[in-house]
Amino acid sequence: MKHLRFVVPLALFAGLAVLLFAGLGKDTRLVPSPLIDKPAPAYDLPALHDPSRRVTNTQFAGAPYVLNVWGSWCVECRNEHAALTAFAERNLVPVVGLNWKDDGSDAKRWLAKFGDPYDVIPVDADGRVAIDYGVYGAPETFLVDADGIIRFKHVGPLTPALVERELVARISALQGATP
Amino acid sequence: MIRVMLSLLLACFAPLAAAIAPLPFADHAEEARFQQIVQELRCLVCQNQNLADSDAGLASDLRKEVFEMMRGGRSDAQIREFMVERYGDFVLYRPPIKRTTWLLWFGPGLVLLLAAGAIVRIARRRSHALPVDAPGIEDLP
Numbered sequence: 001m002k003h004l005r006f007v008v009p010l011a012l013f014a015g016l017a018v019l020l021f022a023g024l025g026k027d028t029r030l031v032p033s034p035l036i037d038k039p040a041p042a043y044d045l046p047a048l049h050d051p052s053r054r055v056t057n058t059q060f061a062g063a064p065y066v067l068n069v070w071g072s073w074c075v076e077c078r079n080e081h082a083a084l085t086a087f088a089e090r091n092l093v094p095v096v097g098l099n100w101k102d103d104g105s106d107a108k109r110w111l112a113k114f115g116d117p118y119d120v121i122p123v124d125a126d127g128r129v130a131i132d133y134g135v136y137g138a139p140e141t142f143l144v145d146a147d148g149i150i151r152f153k154h155v156g157p158l159t160p161a162l163v164e165r166e167l168v169a170r171i172s173a174l175q176g177a178t179p
Numbered sequence: 180m181i182r183v184m185l186s187l188l189l190a191c192f193a194p195l196a197a198a199i200a201p202l203p204f205a206d207h208a209e210e211a212r213f214q215q216i217v218q219e220l221r222c223l224v225c226q227n228q229n230l231a232d233s234d235a236g237l238a239s240d241l242r243k244e245v246f247e248m249m250r251g252g253r254s255d256a257q258i259r260e261f262m263v264e265r266y267g268d269f270v271l272y273r274p275p276i277k278r279t280t281w282l283l284w285f286g287p288g289l290v291l292l293l294a295a296g297a298i299v300r301i302a303r304r305r306s307h308a309l310p311v312d313a314p315g316i317e318d319l320p
Contacts, residue, residue, distance in 0.1 A: 012293070031223065034267040101236065127240045134265035136223030136237055 033134050033153045040067070040144045041132035045122035048099055048107055055096075055122035057148065064151075064174045065094040066167065067142040068118070069130060071102040072110035074138040080157035081114050084141075087163045088117035092171050097121045100130045100138055143167060145174050202246045209249065216245055216255055220262055221270045229272060 035041075040057050047053040068084060070077040088095045097118030099107050104123065111118075124130050133142065136155070143152040143166075152170055154162065204210040214231060220241070222233035230238050230245070241262075248258050259271065268274045276284050 009297075031267055031269045034264060101240075127237070128244075131240065131244060131265060134267075136266065 031136070031155070033150075035134050035150050036153060038150055040142070040148050040150050041129070043122065043124075043129040043132070045124055045129060048104065048121035048123050051104075051123070055120055057144075060094060060096065060144070061148055062146055063093065064143065064145050064171055065096060067096045067098055067133075067144060069098045069100050069133070069135050069138050069140040069142075071100045071138050072106040073102065074100075076157040077139045078114065080139050080159070081117070083158045083160050083163055085115055085117040086160065087158070087167060088119075092168065094119040098129065098133075099123045100135065101125065101127045141167075143170055202242065212255070213246060213249060216249075216258055217242055219272050220245075220259075221272055223266055223270065 042057050044054055044056045047055050066087075084095070095118050097120070099121050101124065104125075107121075107123075122129070133140075139157055141154045141158055142150055145151050151174070152166055154166060158167075202213070204213065217230040220230040222228045222230050222235055222238040222241075224235040224237050225233050228238075230241055244261075245258055248261065253261075262270045268280070274280045274283065
């Protein structure tokens with residue numbers, strides 16, 4: 001009974017320490033998206049290379065695809081570019097590049113300089129569609145399944161490891177489920 | 180002289196005001212309602228600022244969005260709902276009380292209660308241990 005007065009505060013302290021320590025390594029910038037397992041919001045936007053053409057979210061229905069939010073002004077987009085290009089070149093799924101709040105000529109120059117990994121590029125000049133997708137920091141990457149449901153979202157630059165672990169693994173699971 | 184100084188001083192603050200683009204409010208009541216809404220919403224880009232204070236591009240877009248929703252006749256609750264659907268409870272400076280936020284809301288009170296309980300116990304034990312007429316410090320030689 002006597003040692004209880006040491007054990008109780010110690011246990012309380014240990015509990016608090018564990019709680020606070022668990023929070024230490026966490027990246028507070030990563031906000032869990034409420035859009036996971038929800039339908040990808042609809043849009044109808046002009047294509048970057050041919051503004052007379054429209055791009056809608058329904059045109060990819062029936063198979064999974066990746067939506068990458070980028071801009072020529074976005075430094076981290078440059079950093080993930082190699083990993084994204086390598087992923088796109090494997091032709092596992094279409095890669096849609098939502099051009100977020102960008103200047104059209106800057107965007108084209110950026111792609112000409114570094115290479116264009118995208119199958120199609122809808123232009124979201126005023127950022128409305130990005131708001132619907134809960135985008136708050138480019139680059140962001142979404143994986144949408146054949147039914148148009150968002151299955152995964154990553155905020156920040158992709159790396160080869162992330163591509164393997166989060167995109168490729170999920171895509172093969174999705175394609176295995178619905179051959 | 181003092182007038183010149185004052186206007187110079189005011190001019191120093193002009194860039195601050197210009198950083199946040201003005202919205203065309205119809206009257207003071209509309210502006211007050213707008214301020215109330217955006218002060219309770221977090222800017223996702225600079226997370227320790229609210230939408231009212233931040234001059235990040237996204238914050239200004241979201242302010243415009245809030246303004247247009249107000250003009251469109253949506254209620255405050257509907258506007259908050261719009262934000263939560265996209266950015267999650269994290270955008271609210273006053274998150275809803277539910278199972279995942281229970282510790283956040285009541286944790287501090289719980290810790291306070293525990294501490295108060297401990298202090299009361301210790302105080303009681305001490306007052307039992309020390310007889311009232313025990314010599315105080317001032318009685319010691």
